[in-house]
Amino acid sequence: MKQAEDYIIVDGFKHISYKSETFSEAKMILRSKEYYEGVDKRRSVRHFSDKPVPIEVIENMIKSASTAPSGANKQPWTFCVVKNAEIKKNIRKAAEEEERKSYNERMSDKWLEDLKHLGTDANKPFLEIAPYLIAVFKRPFEYGVNGEKHENYYVNESVGLACGFLISAIHNAGLVTLTHTPSPMRFLEKILERPANERAFLLLPVGYAAENAFVPDIQRKPLEKIMDLY
Ligand code: IYR
Secondary structure, three states, X not given: OOOOXXXXXXXXXXXXXXXXXXXXXXXXXXXXXXXXXXXXXXXXOOOEOOOOOOHHHHHHHHHHHOOOOOHHHOOOEEEEEEOOHHHHHHHHHHHHHHHHHHHHHHOOHHHHHHHHHHOOXXXXXXXXXXXXXXXXXXXXXXEOOOOOEEEOOOHHHHHHHHHHHHHHHHHHOOOEEOOXXXXXXHHHHHHOOOOOOOEEEEEEEEEOEOOOOOOOOOOOOOHXXXXXXX
8 A cells, every 4th residue: 555645845845744633523522611611710810829830840831832833933932930039029029110100100090990800909929929930022033143133923923822822731730820911021121131132021920829819700701792603
């Protein structure tokens, strides 16, 4: 029997054969339901335990994040993992400074009203308590060998997708996170001494939920409100 080719050449580039694992319709329904029920247990948590987490777990999560699709496969992201207490303290101090300005001056009354049910304020103790902070940076461009700039593509979409994968991986490991958005976030670039082609995108504290953690009693929109079938 003739063996199927396991690669072809398209415009001079090698394309390898890809076989995706498929399931019966019944199994698909079951798997999709079980997956939903798993991710539906995820919540944004603001109360963390300081219990240590093996770095290997964080490394695996970041490898999962890096499997996200990206524009022209440029993978325009860097994940900075902060375990060092001194650096976490500096990040907390700088984040709270920005947040105080935001809550007191920059955010509109409507915005503050919209946040009230979440119980947030400018104090961010979790930035010191969580065993790790993952500061995600986007890379709008790369430097070539002569220092010239090469633009990346769909950078926000790509890094947003990678963050989604990361958040899902954190939940899958039984840990929690919070998509913290101190704004502006330039202080992260300074504290972590990032190269000039990186911009802070998201700050994710990662760890176990505190034993006495509480989350706001909020509901997800029902399917009828979020899906239109044509
Ligand atoms: N960045 C602030 C405020 C904040 C904004 C939104 I939109 C939220 O959903 C939650 C908080 C903070 O992190 O507290």
